[in-house]
Structure formats: structure tokens, C-alpha cells
Amino acid sequence: MIHYLKRDAFSGHLRAPASKGISPILRAKIRINGESERCYLKPLTDFIACPDTGKPVVNQEIVSEALGYVLASTCGLSTPSIAGIIALGKDQLPQDLLSELEEIGGSIQPSYLCWFSKDMEHPNxxxxxxxxxxxxxxxxxxxxxxxxxxxxxxxxxxxxxxxxxxxxxxxxxxxxxxxxxxxxxxxxxxxxxxxxxxxxxxxxxxxxxxxxxxxxxxxxxxxxxxxxxxxxxxxxxxxxxxxxxxxxxxxxxxxxxxxxxxxxxxxxxxxxxxxxxxxxxxxxxxxxxxx
Ligand SMILES: Nc1ncnc2c1ncn2[C@@H]1O[C@H](COP(=O)(O)OP(=O)(O)OP(=O)(O)O)[C@@H](O)[C@H]1O
Ligand SMILES: [Mg+2]
The missing domain is CATH 1.10.1070 (Phosphatidylinositol 3-kinase Catalytic Subunit; Chain A, Domain 5)
Structure with a gap:
């Protein structure tokens, strides 16, 4: 139901998103089942600072995204038609995003698990x-x-x-x-x-x-x-x-x-x-x- 992809499925950057929330986010083309799909990608750090203690803890956000997506979809709620996880190297991410990720995770990682979903082209x-x-x-x-x-x-x-x-x-x-x-x-x-x-x-x-x-x-x-x-x-x-x-x-x-x-x-x-x-x-x- 969700896709798990390696770095070679990434096929190029697209214009930065018009609207962004608090997380570093990019738009890019990804090859999925032989098709090139325009997607939003959210790279997630392995660790985050716990808001309670300030100490580094495992960041479960990639799991939360995937779990929330499969539950919403199986419950009949409307979700993007394609979504999944892609592992990208730091060399595949723009410098400004890497700086934001460094601040969140405490260091720059060699690679990032990114939550992606097909760009549905609807405004929020x-x-x-x-x-x-x-x-x-x-x-x-x-x-x-x-x-x-x-x-x-x-x-x-x-x-x-x-x-x-x-x-x-x-x-x-x-x-x-x-x-x-x-x-x-x-x-x-x-x-x-x-x-x-x-x-x-x-x-x-x-x-x-x-x-x-x-x-x-x-x-x-x-x-x-x-x-x-x-x-x-x-x-x-x-x-x-x-x-x-x-x-x-x-x-x-x-x-x-x-x-x-x-x-x-x-x-x-x-x-x-x-x-x-x-x-x-x-x-x-x-x-x-x-x-
Ligand atoms: N699949 C999609 N199709 C269309 N637009 C999308 C899609 N995914 C993300 N977006 C756009 O990108 C914006 C930011 O994405 P998202 O909400 O996942 O990031 P965030 O930084 O975690 O947000 P928040 O501030 O709520 O934590 C969304 O508000 C939406 O406008
Ligand atoms: Mg959001």
C-alpha cells in the first residue's frame, strides 16, 4: 500500500512548494512502477529534541506518517493516491534544507528517510x-x-x-x-x-x-x-x-x-x-x- 524506495528512484528536483509548514520540505520527481510522479518529500531526521526534556530521542515521525496514511486510507478517508518512504542521500537534498535538518537533528546525516506523497495539486x-x-x-x-x-x-x-x-x-x-x-x-x-x-x-x-x-x-x-x-x-x-x-x-x-x-x-x-x-x-x- 505504501512504497519503499531507494535513492535511485529520485529523478530530479521541482520548484519549491508554494506553501510550507514547520518541516523542511521539497518537491521532486520520483520513479514509481515505471512512471514519473511529482511528489512532496519531507526528509526526517533520525533524532529530535524531546519537547519535554530537551534531550535527543528517536524521531518516530516517519512511522507516524506511514501509519496515519495507511489507517486513513483503510478507513475510507481521502488521502493522496500514492505515498511512501524514500531514502535519499544528503547529496540529493538542497543546502538550505540540510541546514534546517542539521538544526532539528543536531548533525547532518549521510542519508534521510523521507515521507513522500504524490502532489495532488489541491490547495490546502x-x-x-x-x-x-x-x-x-x-x-x-x-x-x-x-x-x-x-x-x-x-x-x-x-x-x-x-x-x-x-x-x-x-x-x-x-x-x-x-x-x-x-x-x-x-x-x-x-x-x-x-x-x-x-x-x-x-x-x-x-x-x-x-x-x-x-x-x-x-x-x-x-x-x-x-x-x-x-x-x-x-x-x-x-x-x-x-x-x-x-x-x-x-x-x-x-x-x-x-x-x-x-x-x-x-x-x-x-x-x-x-x-x-x-x-x-x-x-x-x-x-x-x-x-
Ligand atoms: N501530497 C500533497 N499534495 C499537495 N500538497 C501537499 C502534499 N503534501 C504536502 N503538501 C503541501 O505542503 C504543505 C506542507 O506539508 P506538510 O503539512 O506535510 O508539512 P509540515 O511542515 O509537517 O506541516 P506542519 O506545519 O503542519 O507540521 C502542506 O500544507 C500542503 O500545502
Ligand atoms: Mg503540515
Whole structure:
């Protein structure tokens, strides 16, 4: 379901991305199954500074990206049609990215595992709804309009439930793409399980409390949106459907990703953690339903 590629699949740089988040990111052509695909690539360092302690810890972001992608896809959420991991040498990365990576990881590595996804050519929600604002008072109105668009969108409750399940601490407006017909596509799962300092069997830790970013954003402009019956029952239905997809396909796809990185006992611990978070009881209670 995801591709694992060596450096020779890389076939050239493309123009730098128009919109970027906090991570070093590039656009490039990659050869996949004989086709040249235009992709976004995010090189990830082997270590990061733990936000709690400041000490270097293993960076699980590449695993989080892959896991989030296979889970979203097997749960029927919209994701880029092609994605995977490519190992690139430092000689294949632009100098400015290497400097950013040095700052994140503490040194320049000989090679980097990069998360890549096919460039779907859709703008993210920030680009589509919030670009070109010069007046602070206008910004608030545009934020409100975006939040109201999302409050009415059929996918919003599903995305909130997905992010609750996987403890995604980073569903900002740059991490949802919007196709022209309004369909929402999920990218960037680097911060599932709270933060990429997670270890098998336990979620990551941050000095701040993780919250559901999308839900908080919508609730800010439509107070108690997530408590409305169609939304709370929509979240419950979504979680139940994720539980069934996970048990029929998602767990197998996840194990296949995880076994590239971890020993079998660690794979089982991560699977148990994800499975354990599929409990519908809190959602059923919020929706006023008995199980
Ligand atoms: N497959 C894709 N198709 C289209 N655009 C993409 C794709 N992947 C990434 N992008 C664009 O690149 C931007 C940055 O990518 P991404 O969100 O993965 O990086 P990030 O730096 O980890 O973000 P964050 O600041 O949320 O942590 C996205 O907001 C989006 O506009
Ligand atoms: Mg992002």
C-alpha cells in the first residue's frame, strides 16, 4: 500500500512548494512502477529534541506518517493516491534544507528517510480560504467563514473522530487539502500519537496538553458544535466504522508498516495501543446513547 524506495528512484528536483509548514520540505520527481510522479518529500531526521526534556530521542515521525496514511486510507478517508518512504542521500537534498535538518537533528546525516506523497495539486484550506489577508479584522472574518464551511461539511465529524482516535495534535488548516468540489483530503500525520517522541506502547508527551485542533477551531466559531446531536452521533458512527475497518484491514496494513521499524513485541504493543483507543463508550455517552 505504501512504497519503499531507494535513492535511485529520485529523478530530479521541482520548484519549491508554494506553501510550507514547520518541516523542511521539497518537491521532486520520483520513479514509481515505471512512471514519473511529482511528489512532496519531507526528509526526517533520525533524532529530535524531546519537547519535554530537551534531550535527543528517536524521531518516530516517519512511522507516524506511514501509519496515519495507511489507517486513513483503510478507513475510507481521502488521502493522496500514492505515498511512501524514500531514502535519499544528503547529496540529493538542497543546502538550505540540510541546514534546517542539521538544526532539528543536531548533525547532518549521510542519508534521510523521507515521507513522500504524490502532489495532488489541491490547495490546502489555509491557501484556499485564508490567503492574501492584510487586515487583522478581515482575518477573523475569513477564519469564521472557514470554520462555518467546516461546521457544515459532512467530513468534519469523521476527521475529528479520526484525530481523536490517533491523538493527532496537529490537524491545522495546512494539513487538509480541498479539491474543487469541496472534498477534503488528509495529509501530514507526523503528529499522531501526540508527538513523534512516542515509544511502542505509550503515546508521546508534550509540555502542553494535546487537543483536537480541528474540533477546537470549529467550536471557537460555532460554540458547542461538537455537542450537536448530528455531530456527536456522526463521530460515534465514524469511530464504529473505523473499528470495523481497522479490524478487517487496518491492523494488517499497520503491522506491515510497523514491522519495517520494530521487533514483533513492539509491533504488538503499538497495535494494542491503537486498538485500545477504539472504545466507543465516551462518544456514545456524549451523544446520549446507551451501548
Ligand atoms: N501530497 C500533497 N499534495 C499537495 N500538497 C501537499 C502534499 N503534501 C504536502 N503538501 C503541501 O505542503 C504543505 C506542507 O506539508 P506538510 O503539512 O506535510 O508539512 P509540515 O511542515 O509537517 O506541516 P506542519 O506545519 O503542519 O507540521 C502542506 O500544507 C500542503 O500545502
Ligand atoms: Mg503540515
Amino acid at each position: 484550506l489555509k491557501q484556499r480560504h485564508l490567503s492574501g489577508i492584510n487586515l487583522p479584522s478581515l482575518e477573523e472574518r475569513r477564519l469564521r467563514r472557514l470554520a462555518q464551511f467546516l461546521a457544515k461539511h459532512a467530513d468534519a465529524a469523521k476527521i475529528v473522530a479520526f484525530d481523536d482516535w490517533l491523538l493527532n495534535s496537529d490537524r491545522n488548516m495546512g494539513n487538509i487539502l480541498q479539491a474543487s468540489l469541496g472534498a477534503l483530503m488528509l495529509i501530514d500525520h507526523g503528529r499522531i500519537l501526540a508527538y513523534p517522541n512516542w515509544t511502542p506502547g505509550s503515546v508521546g508527551s508534550m509540555p502542553w496538553r494535546a487537543q483536537n485542533v480541528l474540533e477546537s477551531f470549529i467550536n471557537r466559531f460555532t460554540p458547542r458544535w461538537s455537542e450537536l446531536l448530528p455531530i456527536s452521533s456522526g463521530k460515534l458512527m465514524a469511530l464504529n466504522s473505523y473499528a470495523s475497518s481497522y479490524r478487517s484491514a487496518g491492523a494488517i496494513a499497520s503491522k506491515s508498516v510497523l514491522s519495517n521499524f520494530f521487533e514483533p513485541t513492539d509491533v504488538e504493543a503499538i497495535i494494542a495501543l491503537i486498538d485500545g483507543r477504539l472504545d466507543p463508550a465516551p462518544y456514545a455517552k456524549a451523544a446520549g446513547l446507551m451501548l
